[in-house]
Amino acid sequence: LHIKQGGFALKNFLVTNPGDLEEFFDLDKGEKLGEGGFGSVRKGRDKRTGSMCAVKSIRKSASEEVARMKEEIEIMRLLDHPNIVRFIESFEDGRCIYIALELCEGGELFKRICTAG
Numbered sequence: 001l002h003i004k005q006g007g008f009a010l011k012n013f014l015v016t017n018p019g020d021l022e023e024f025f026d027l028d029k030g031e032k033l034g035e036g037g038f039g040s041v042r043k044g045r046d047k048r049t050g051s052m053c054a055v056k057s058i059r060k061s062a063s064e065e066v067a068r069m070k071e072e073i074e075i076m077r078l079l080d081h082p083n084i085v086r087f088i089e090s091f092e093d094g095r096c097i098y099i100a101l102e103l104c105e106g107g108e109l110f111k112r113i114c115t116a117g
Contacts, residue, residue, distance in 0.1 A: 038062035
C-alpha cells in the first residue's frame with residue numbers, strides 16, 4: 001500500500017469541483033449499481049476521456065453521511081494501490097456530493113464471499 005505524501009501528491013491537486021457533474025460525466029439513468037439509505041451508485045462515462053466509471057452520490061440532507069463521504073474522499077485521494085478502487089474526481093452541488101470512482105464490475109465482494117463459503 002502506497003500513501004501519497006508531499007511533492008506532487010494527488011491530494012494537493014484535486015479539490016471537490018463545485019458545479020454540474022453532468023458537464024463532465026454522462027450518468028446511466030437506468031439500473032443502479034448500488035443503493036443505500038441516503039444515496040446511490042450509478043454507472044457513468046467521463047465525457048473527456050470516454051472511460052466508464054462508477055458515480056457515488058449522497059444527498060446533503062443526510063448530514064452524518066455527508067461527513068462520512070467527505071472523509072472517504074480525503075482518504076481515497078491519499079491511497080494508491082491496485083487492490084483499492086481508484087478515486088477519479090469529486091463534485092458538489094447544492095443538493096448532492098458525488099464521487100467518480102474506477103468501475104469494478106462483477107458484483108459485490110460480500111456476496112461473492114458468502115457464495116464461495
